[in-house]
Amino acid sequence: MANSVMSLLAHILALFMVFKSTQAKTVTYDFNVTWVMANPDGLYERKVVGINGQWPLPTIEVDQGDRLVVNMFNGLGDKSSSIHFHGMFQNRTNEMDGPSMVTQCPVAPGSSITYNFTVEQHGTYWYHCHTDYCYPDGYRAPLIVHDNSSYFHDMYDEEFTISMSDWYHELMEDITxxxxxxxxxxxxxxxxxxFNDTTSGINLSVEPGKTYLLRLVNIGAFVAQYFYIEDHSFQIVEIDGVYTEATNASILYIAVAQRYSVLVTMKNSTEKNYPIVTVADSQLLDTIPSDLKLNSTNWLQYNASAPHPQANITVASCTDLDPYDDMNLVPYDRMELLPDPDLTIELTVYMEDLDNGADYALLNNISYTAPKVPTLYTVLSAGDLATDSLVYGEFTHSMILEHNQVVEVILNNGDTGSHPFHLHGHQFQVINRAPGYGAHFYDFADGDPVAYDPSNHTAFPEYPARRDTFVLPPQGYFVIRFVADNPGVWIFHCHIDWHLMQGLAMVMIEAPLQIQERVTIPENHYEVCKAAGVQYEGNAAGNTEDYLDLTGQNKQVGWLPAGFTTKGIVAMVFSCISAFLGMAFISVYGASGIPKKKPEATEPVDVASTEN
Structure with missing residues (x-):
């Protein structure tokens, strides 16, 4: 009897999947990427990356199961480009992931590339450039995957997508x-x-008693933001594409690259409009200029003719905000804690001055340095040597994962700043972190770093929260687990673009022999490499004859001589300056000769008049 029931259920599921597949469609976007002028904050007009002559960029919208095709032409003229569809697993389509020199060559000016993949997920995502740190110049926007079968689909009347970001007046290339x-x-x-690419104030027009789904996306380059609505609470139903059990909250902390979906039910009155408040995490900023406004007010507009009050908040009070801790969220599918890991990767974040006197980011002792051949293309051309991490270079920090291994990553923070880490191709279980959000998040910022102790930690959750971007606390740690069930080359990196620029990244090469069986690079992508003058065969050094010979590979900047820390450099500089001034004084004094001894005064000297 049980077997018959299971057979019937399997048959129903198969019919459902066939029905879903017949409903799927192909959604095509043609992007001509060019420079346009924009002035989103009303303070400064500048060049930004536009699409089809417009900025802000279009939100990509598809239904779960659709095929998404994006034809991109790079018309920037002076910059290479690419697109990463943030949070998309790209299962069996690793070549469509988008990070340059990881899964593709950079798209040079005048070249075109086509991204083509089936969207098998649901939820809130975004897309952005993943070449030469270009997305802060405006090349980023939300990507929404609608799902009419979600458990909360009938619980709301309408939806809004809200993006938040930091904004720079200078092009990235012009910032030292x-x-x-x-x-x-x-x-x-x-x-x-x-807030939605403006500072002019946005009104979300709502009706009393209705429930709205708000999709929240931090598309910034650096700064996390707090989010709340005055006199309203909400229910969290999704994080980073993972449905969660509906959970009440009133304040969120949204780091760059993170997403939340929340349900908000309106009041039964039109007497007032209510501020929607976003507040930048000032703890991330070394200084706060007097003209930098950290908080923004927009509105739930019940009544267009009613007042639109400013939020009642000051910069001093924002550090007292107590956001909901995302570790407490339970996935709606109640996926259990993964078993003990087959592979544990233990890493520590360091920020160090290297031999050129500049500051770099490292995971353990490696600052990620891009290879001469995209890592995926090395996998595909290396044959049996694809399982040897050496062929991917010493400075890509490449780890070989076996198919279906349970992988645990322990990430300790030797730095006083926080770091939102993103893993391409996966969502991961978040099983431990210290300190937690809220008032304790910066507890370890002063004093010595606190590392994870596998023999002394709090209990792991039964149904851990899952997401693709998670924040590493200052001088604290986090522990995550995932299953290596998606053969591909996946970069793991801090999503603060400045830190990625400094090298805070590594590469997971997952089941390389299965990659060779599953992945076929389109001819269009090879043409992109040829136009950019980038090799698409060989090891990290571009060697196609001996894959174990890394002569000529790109290398990270060398180490400072022992004892040359930042403080040591500063002390040395000031010591040299003092010595130079001292020698100069002695030289000038010596050159002036020794004055003759003055005769003793016969009358009292007026000290005050002498000093004048």
Whole structure:
């Protein structure tokens, strides 16, 4: 009897999948990427990356099961480009993931590329450039995957997509960052914080008693933001494409690249409009200029003729905000804690000055340095040697994962800043972190770093939260687990673009022999490599004869001589300056000769008049 029931259920499921597949469609976007002018904060007009002559960029919208085709032409003229569809698993389509020199060559000016894959997921995502740190120049926007079968589909009347971001007045290439003039690695300060790509104030028109789904996406380059609505609470139903059990909350902390979907039910009155508040995490900023506005007010508009009050918040109070801890969220599918890992990867984040006097980011002792051949293309051309991590170079920090291994990553933070880490191709279980969100998030920022102790930790959750971007606390740690069930080359990196620029990344090469069986590079992608002058065969050094010979590979900047820390450099510089001034004083004094001894005064000297 049980077997008959199971057979019937399997048959019903198969019919459902066939029905879903017949409903799927192909959604095509043609993107002509060019420079346009924009002034989103009303303070400064600048060049931004536009699509089809417009900015803000279009939101990509598809239904689960659709095929998404994006034809991109790079018309920037002076910059290479690409697109990463953030949060998409790209199962069996690793070549469509988008990060340059990881899964593809950069798309040079005048070249075109086609991204073509089936969207098998649901939820809230975004897309952005993943070449030469270009997305802060405006090349980023939401990507929404609608799902009419979600458990909360009938629980809301309408939906809004809200993006938040930091904003810079200068092009990324014009901002001095990795330089000996910035030995502490202080991140450049943004000039504004945008809400749906503006600071002019947005009204979300709502009706009393209705429930709305708000999709929240931080598409910034650096700064996390707090989010809340005055006199309203909400229910969290999704994080990073993972449905969660409906959970009440009133404040969220949304790091760059993270997404939330929340249900908000309106009041039964039209007497007032209510501020929607976003507040930048000021703890991430080394300094706060007097003209940098950290908080933004937009509105749930019940009544267009009623007042639109400013939010009642000050910069001093934002550190007291107590957001909901995402570790407490339970996935709606109640996926259990993964078993003990087959492979444990233990890493520590360091920020160090290297031999050129500039500050770099490292995982253990490696600052990610891109290879001469995209890593996926090395996998495909290396034959049996694809299972040897050496062929991918010493400075890509490549780890070989076996198919279906349970992988645990322990990430300790030796830095006083927080880091939102993103893993391409996967969502991961979040099983431990210290300290937690809220008032304790910066508990370890002062004093010594606290590393994870596998023999002494809090209990792992039974149904851990899952997401694709998770925040590493200052001088704390987190522990995540995932199953290596998606053969491909997947970069794991901090999503603060300044830190990625400094090398805070590594590469997971998952089941390389299965990659060779599953992945076929389209001819269009090879043409992109040819136009860019980038090799698409060989090891990390471009060697096609001996894959174990890395002569000529790209290398990270060398180490400082022992004892040359940032403080040591500063002390040395000031010591040299003092010595130079001292020698100069002695030289000048010596050249002036020794004055003759003055005769003793016969009358009292007026000290006050002498000093004058």
């Amino acid at each position: 960052f990795i330089s000996r003039t910035n030995p502490t690695g202080a991140e450049p300060l943004p000039q504004s914080f945008l």
